[in-house]
Amino acid sequence: MLALDAVDLTVEPGRFVVLVGPSGCGKTTLLRMIAGLDHPTSGSVQATRGDGRPPSNAVVFQGRSVFPWLHVRDNIGFGLKLKGIGRRERDQTIDRLIETVGLGGFDHAWPHQLSEGMRQRVAIARALAVDPDILLMDEPFGALDEQTRYLLQEELLGIWERTRKTVVFVTHSIDEALTLADEIVIMGARPGRILQRIPVPFERPRTMEAVRSDARFAALFNRVWDGLRDEVLASRQRPLGGAR
C-alpha cells in the first residue's frame, strides 16, 4: 500500500510550514523522509543550501524522547557532544538555550522531575543546539494539556523570531497551525497526498492573542477545516492501522 503518493512540496528557507491532515495521511512519514529516516520508493527528497552542502536537520519528536539518564544540561548539549564540540563552547550554547526555552534554574534537574511541558522544552532546546538548517517537529506539543500547549506555542513563536529556522511542523490542531505557520499544507489520506496549500498572512512577530483576534482568523480556520473535513470523515470510515 502506498503511504504517500505524488507529494510535491517545496519549502523555502526560513519558512514555517505546518502539515495538517487526518490520522494516517502520511504527515509523519513525509517528515521522516525529510529527516532522512525513511526513504521514498520512487522520487526523491532534495534539500539544498546556499553553499551546496547538504543541510543538517534536527527532529523534535512527540512524546518522551528526552534522555531520562541525563540532566537537563547534558540533554541539551548532547548533540554537540556527539559532534565532538568542546566543553566550553558547549556550555555557552547550553546556557543560551536554557534561557531561550525558559528552563533557567533547572540545569541539573533530571527529566523525571520536570513536567511534560518542561521536558518538551528540553527536546526543543536539544534540537536547536546543533543549529540545524531545518527543524522538523512531529506533533511536539501533542501530549501536552491545552494551556501548556499555548505557552509553548508562544515560546516557539519567540524562538522562531530569533532564529528564523526553516521549520516543518506536523500537528492535528488547526489552531496551532494558524498560530505558527507561514503556510499550512493540508494532506489527505490513502494514499497520502497534498490537497491544498494555504498561506497564513498574519504579521510577524506574532502573539497568540493577535492571531486569535485577527479578523481573518475565523475565515482561515473554516477554510482549513473545509479542506480537512471530507478527509477526516473518509478516514473514519476506514479500519484503524494508519497511525504511523
Added chain:
Amino acid sequence: MDSSADAPRPDETATGQPVRPGYQALRLPPLTGLLWPAGLIATILAIWEVAVRLRDIPAWLLPPPSAIGRALLDDRALLWDNAGATLSEVLLGFGLAVVVGVTLGVLIANVPAVARAVYPIVITSQTIPVPAIAPLLLIWFGYGLFPKVLVTALIGFFPIVVSTVDGIRATDRDTLDLFRTLRATAWQRLRHAQLPSALPAIFSGARIAMTACVIGAVFAELTGSSRGLGYLLNRSAAQFLTARVFAIIVVLSLIGIGLFALLALIERLALPWRRVR
C-alpha cells in the same frame, strides 16, 4: 524547605504529582519494616529451642538454635576461611557472567546474524542442567578454582544475556531515530542510548544471576573440592556435625544478602536518574 516556588520539591514532579512509584521502589525499606519479620523469626527460634530441649531430640538430628549459634562462634575461623573461598568463586563467576553476558546480549541485540545463529542456542542451552556438566568440567579442569568459577558463571550467564537483549531491544524508537539524525556511530548509539536505557533491565537480570551464582558456587564445591562452604558442608554432614551444617547455611544466606545489598548499592550509584534525591 526551599523557598523558591517554582523549583520542584524532591518528592514531587514540577506538576505537583508524586513521583512515580517505580523510582521509590529502589529505596531501602525503613528499619521499622524489619521489626515484624525479625519478631516472627525470633518466635520461631524460641519455639524451636524449647521443643528440641523438651523432646530431648539429639543434636545430630536437630540441634537447637543455641547450638547453631555456638557453632557459628566456635568455628568462626573455619567458616571465615571457607566463606572467603566461596565468595571469591561467586564474585569471579558473577563477574565473568556479566562481562560475557552483556557482551553477547549487545551482539545479539545489534547483529541480526548473531541473533539468528546464537540466540536460539543460548536459550536451548538452558535445558542442559548445569549440575550435570559440572562433573565434566571437573574432569577437564581439575579441582582448582577455575572449574568452580566456570560453573558459577554458566549459571549466572543466562539471566544477564536475556535481560540485556530485552533491555536493548526496548530502547525508545524515537531515541534511536534521533541518533540517526545526529549521524551517530554504532558505538555512540550503544554507549549513549542502548546501554543507559538497558541498564535497569540488566540490573534486574544481575540480581537474579547473583543469587543463582551463590547456588552455582556451592554446588560446584559439593561436586568436588578441598575448600569452600560447599566442601565444608559435605564434610560436616558426613560427620553428623549438624549444628555446623546449619551454621554454614546461615553464613551462605548472609553472603547472599550481602551481595544482594551490594548490587542494590551499585545500582543506585549507576542509575542516579532513577532515584529520588
